[in-house]
Amino acid sequence: MEAAENEGPGQALAVVILAAGLGTRMKSKTAKVLHRICGRPMISWVSGAAQAVSPQRFLVVLAPDLADAVHQVLPQNTEAVLQAQQLGTGDALRATAAALEWFAGDLLVMNGDAPLITAAALQGLLNAHRQALPACTMLTVEAGDPSGYGRICRDADGRVARIVEERDANLAEKNICEINAGVYIFNAGALWPALEQLETGNSQGEFYLTDVVEILASDGQAVLAHEIDDPAVVLGVNSRKDLAAAERVMQRRILDRHMIEGVTVRDPSCTYVEADVKIGRDTLLEPMTMLAGNTQIGEDCVIGPAARVADSVIDDGVTLVASYVLGAKIASGCSVGPFAYLRPGARLLQAAKVGTFVEIKNSVVGEAAKVPHLSYIGDAEIGSRTNIGAGNITANYDGLSKFRTVVGSGVHTGADTVFVAPVAVGDGAMTGAGSVITGDVPAEALGIARAKQKNIEGYAREKFASREEKD
Numbered sequence: 369m370e371a372a373e374n375e376g377p378g379q380a381l382a383v384v385i386l387a388a389g390l391g392t393r394m395k396s397k398t399a400k401v402l403h404r405i406c407g408r409p410m411i412s413w414v415s416g417a418a419q420a421v422s423p424q425r426f427l428v429v430l431a432p433d434l435a436d437a438v439h440q441v442l443p444q445n446t447e448a449v450l451q452a453q454q455l456g457t458g459d460a461l462r463a464t465a466a467a468l469e470w471f472a473g474d475l476l477v478m479n480g481d482a483p484l485i486t487a488a489a490l491q492g493l494l495n496a497h498r499q500a501l502p503a504c505t506m507l508t509v510e511a512g513d514p515s516g517y518g519r520i521c522r523d524a525d526g527r528v529a530r531i532v533e534e535r536d537a538n539l540a541e542k543n544i545c546e547i548n549a550g551v552y553i554f555n556a557g558a559l560w561p562a563l564e565q566l567e568t569g570n571s572q573g574e575f576y577l578t579d580v581v582e583i584l585a586s587d588g589q590a591v592l593a594h595e596i597d598d599p600a601v602v603l604g605v606n607s608r609k610d611l612a613a614a615e616r617v618m619q620r621r622i623l624d625r626h627m628i629e630g631v632t633v634r635d636p637s638c639t640y641v642e643a644d645v646k647i648g649r650d651t652l653l654e655p656m657t658m659l660a661g662n663t664q665i666g667e668d669c670v671i672g673p674a675a676r677v678a679d680s681v682i683d684d685g686v687t688l689v690a691s692y693v694l695g696a697k698i699a700s701g702c703s704v705g706p707f708a709y710l711r712p713g714a715r716l717l718q719a720a721k722v723g724t725f726v727e728i729k730n731s732v733v734g735e736a737a738k739v740p741h742l743s744y745i746g747d748a749e750i751g752s753r754t755n756i757g758a759g760n761i762t763a764n765y766d767g768l769s770k771f772r773t774v775v776g777s778g779v780h781t782g783a784d785t786v787f788v789a790p791v792a793v794g795d796g797a798m799t800g801a802g803s804v805i806t807g808d809v810p811a812e813a814l815g816i817a818r819a820k821q822k823n824i825e826g827y828a829r830e831k832f833a834s835r836e837e838k839d
């Protein structure tokens with residue numbers, strides 16, 4: 369391959385993310401880099417950090433059978449490159465040779481399985497590289513537990529000599545704690561000839577990108593290590609255990625950001641907030657609260673304990689205890705739970721109350737209306753200040769289609785009312801307890817639909833008398 373011409377070294381920057389690995393250790397049908405960390409695919413965290421250093425080119429190496437799925441979550445300016453066979457990280461970078469043939473400048477190469485990498489760490493690496501202009505600058509860190517990572521071997525003068533993978537390391541090398549983060553900046557002109565020289569004489573029979581370091585160093589070219597302090601930033605995810613470790617670090621970063629912005633998190637060790645969630649000031653998150661997806665929470669709310677909210681909008685001053693809220697909208701001053709289930713299309717208007725063992729789906733609960741106990745409200749409109757009695761059910765489904773129930777304002781429904789939809793109840797009306805309402809109830813009327821009670825005199829006395837005789 370022709371080496372790229374190097375005009376004005378250090379000017380242009382191309383990013384290459386290696387994401388074609390099989391992820392065998394994950395034991396998963398899903399591509400490793402699509403496993404989620406705090407609600408985002410791993411690769412999105414990596415690409416987000418990389419985009420922040422403003423590269424002119426942005427390439428991601430993908431495996432052919434998983435390429436489409438991964439490509440979908442990548443930014444628009446991504447150039448996808450296929451690695452036909454997964455022959456190692458060195459081979460993965462080689463796959464970009466044709467696309468980068470005319471690229472002269474710096475190549476920031478990074479593993480796609482290290483989601484905790486930050487834009488600040490990448491910028492620091494780039495600055496270090498651009499000061500010294502060596503053939504390669506790589507990110508390293510002193511790890512408390514280096515197991516699983518490539519170790520940095522230095523010569524007697526402390527210069528980087530090579531990287532040895534754990535599987536190929538001898539005992540002395542295994543004791544080295546300085547590890548390879550899998551993030552490198554190469555001078556394009558120096559890289560391509562060195563990549564050509566890779567061989568597979570290692571325990572995995574792969575082309576290791578890490579061997580480029582030894583090839584460059586033994587050729588007398590400068591290889592620098594840019595060491596950072598925090599090992600968490602470079603954590604590589606190879607197994608489900610690593611995935612959980614990465615999630616924990618990322619979760620703490622997200623919570624710290626919200627706390628800095630004025631949210632109280634009573635116990636960060638058991639509070640879970642995904643990346644895109646927004647939370648207003650003076651809101652309190654109680655333990656076992658999980659906020660997911662595209663969720664927005666206003667100011668002065670109390671969320672939890674034990675609440676899960678996903679893809680929902682909650683306005684200011686809402687109290688939400690021990691409940692599930694999915695795809696719902698809750699206006700200011702509402703009170704929800706304990707043990708409520710708000711499903712997609714549930715809309716609570718200002719100061720509404722939804723209480724215990726209540727399920728609401730695709731329905732509007734009007735201003736200051738109350739559904740306090742044991743009810744199912746589906747495909748319904750409940751007017752303002754209406755009080756729904758305990759155990760009310762909207763029978764919205766006849767096995768074929770869904771029908772709507774419309775209850776006006778200021779209505780008072782009796783306990784155990786069943787609304788057989790389609791049905792409407794006018795403003796200011798009432799229903800009798802235990803009624804099965806199959807027809808509309810006019811405004812201000814009482815709808816009552818139940819068998820009349822009859823009493824059988826002496827029946828119980830006789831029954832109990834015969835029981836006593838038996839004793």
Ligand code: UD1
Pocket residue numbers: 386387388389390429451453454455456457458459460479480481482516517518519531533547548549550575576577578603604605606
């Ligand atoms: C790699 C490094 C190791 C470093 C560690 C940091 C090598 C040989 N080793 O080890 O020194 O400490 O990362 O986390 O590079 N990939 C491909 N095609 C392939 C193989 C891998 O695109 O054929 C991609 C993977 O999707 C992954 C990245 O390269 O994103 C790293 O591969 P992985 O197998 O995870 O390497 P590690 O064993 O973690």
Ligand code: MG
Pocket residue numbers: 479481604605606
């Ligand atoms: Mg890895």
